[in-house]
Amino acid sequence: MIKKFIFFLLLMYSATGFAQVYKPLDTADYIQRKEFLKKFSANNELLIKNLKIKYSGKTGSELSKIYKEFEKDFEKKVKEKDFIFTSVFDSKVKSLIERLRKNNPQIPKELQILIAKDNTPNAYCMADGTFVINMGLFNWLNNDDQVASVISHELGHKIEEHSLRTFMSFINDDQQDKITVQNIKATAGNKNQKAFDILKSRMYKKGVEKRKDEMQADSLGYAVFKNSDFIKGEFVNALKRLQDFDTISPRELKIETYKKYFNFPKQAFQDKWLKKEDFSLYNYDHFKEKLDKDSLASHPEVILRIERLKKIFPELKTSSSSEKASESFISLEKIARMEILPNFYHAEDYGLGIYTSLQFLQDAEEEKYYEKWLGKCFAKIYEGRKNYNLNRYLDRVDPKNQSESYQQFLNFMWNLSLDEIKNISDYYQNKNS
Ligand SMILES: [Zn+2]
Numbered sequence: 001m002i003k004k005f006i007f008f009l010l011l012m013y014s015a016t017g018f019a020q021v022y023k024p025l026d027t028a029d030y031i032q033r034k035e036f037l038k039k040f041s042a043n044n045e046l047l048i049k050n051l052k053i054k055y056s057g058k059t060g061s062e063l064s065k066i067y068k069e070f071e072k073d074f075e076k077k078v079k080e081k082d083f084i085f086t087s088v089f090d091s092k093v094k095s096l097i098e099r100l101r102k103n104n105p106q107i108p109k110e111l112q113i114l115i116a117k118d119n120t121p122n123a124y125c126m127a128d129g130t131f132v133i134n135m136g137l138f139n140w141l142n143n144d145d146q147v148a149s150v151i152s153h154e155l156g157h158k159i160e161e162h163s164l165r166t167f168m169s170f171i172n173d174d175q176q177d178k179i180t181v182q183n184i185k186a187t188a189g190n191k192n193q194k195a196f197d198i199l200k201s202r203m204y205k206k207g208v209e210k211r212k213d214e215m216q217a218d219s220l221g222y223a224v225f226k227n228s229d230f231i232k233g234e235f236v237n238a239l240k241r242l243q244d245f246d247t248i249s250p251r252e253l254k255i256e257t258y259k260k261y262f263n264f265p266k267q268a269f270q271d272k273w274l275k276k277e278d279f280s281l282y283n284y285d286h287f288k289e290k291l292d293k294d295s296l297a298s299h300p301e302v303i304l305r306i307e308r309l310k311k312i313f314p315e316l317k318t319s320s321s322s323e324k325a326s327e328s329f330i331s332l333e334k335i336a337r338m339e340i341l342p343n344f345y346h347a348e349d350y351g352l353g354i355y356t357s358l359q360f361l362q363d364a365e366e367e368k369y370y371e372k373w374l375g376k377c378f379a380k381i382y383e384g385r386k387n388y389n390l391n392r393y394l395d396r397v398d399p400k401n402q403s404e405s406y407q408q409f410l411n412f413m414w415n416l417s418l419d420e421i422k423n424i425s426d427y428y429q430n431k432n433s
Helices: 005-011 032-055 057-079 090-102 136-140 144-159 162-171 175-187 193-201 207-226 234-247 253-260 285-294 298-312 327-338 340-346 350-362 369-386 404-415 416-433
Strands: 112-116 123-125 130-132
Touching: 005 298, 005 350, 032 057, 032 112, 057 162, 090 112, 090 130, 090 144, 090 327, 090 369, 112 162, 123 144, 130 136, 130 144, 136 144, 136 327, 162 207, 162 253, 193 253, 207 298, 234 298, 253 340, 253 350, 327 340, 340 350, 340 369, 350 404, 369 416
Parallel strands: 112 130
Antiparallel strands: 123 130
16 A cells, blocks of 8 residues: 555644654553453454344354454454553544534444554444544544544444445355455455454445445435534545545655765765666556556545535535634644654554655754654664565555655665664664764
């Protein structure tokens, strides 16, 4: 997946006056995690029991298998601290859900909120009522109303039990799904990941079926949303904003930036580091056309979804620009922005971490903070290189799917020798300490 997210961050205002004091969010929340897992496990058992009553025979036992697998996988993620408990984001999300709940008795009573250390603007609601909200939503969306829109949309999926239906069609040997299941098996290293990933993104559902689900979640979600006191037009604005995440062109990392941040007394900058791998066998004109087309691929989907919403709900026909964010939203937005690097680091996305740090540094934002992360990520890249598993942390150049700027960055990284990486790591780890 192309993590285009990082390119857009710098289009936003900078969070000034934050760095000297900013300390990444604490994830040492052992007791809360333990309690959460206990409750989650009990809820999951209950869910399985009810499914077995509702669906007898093969369907029931297969569903039970999937949900058991899912629990194991999810538990692992909780233990690996992919989520933070009792953070500043919790009360915001709870208050948004309470506002949605006011005129909507159909919203499930028992919803547990989990904030994921994930920079992509996404959310998902699990069968047991655990609602996962990615920190990236606070980065990418503009205000409370837009986050509430995404929550409503996910509630739409939940009310219709879309993920259960996806699992059911897996079990019932739907031909299309069979193919995708094979693909999952071929690509995913860990089989247990399967159920979780399906639920997380529904990415394995293809074409028309998926669009149908999305449209249904949109209209059910909007029906919930409009009953509350949020500004109605923001529902469409949120959709547009999420579409931008996939379609805006990447932002450039300038050559001067490399020269500025990788030129030390002990190790002068070398032009050969910027040398690009030869992809002249490819026809770039052809690529360019293809790239543009690809980046527009998700476009018609969202436009169709918006058109349909406007047809069902005529009040959405008049579009409006985004509302100003509340003070409390702005403060969460700043925290989510400062957590971008800790989140990449946690996910072991050290290459992306370096690229993103350089983007921030290029704009002279929070220099000490991002220099520190640059050092931390380079230390990990050094370890990876030394242990011959750098592939895990740093993408390979892939002209078909990467921007020019990101390709240049990857070329630079792969051109560095082990010693050069070590020197960069040492320099930035010691610089501000
Ligand atoms: Zn959806």
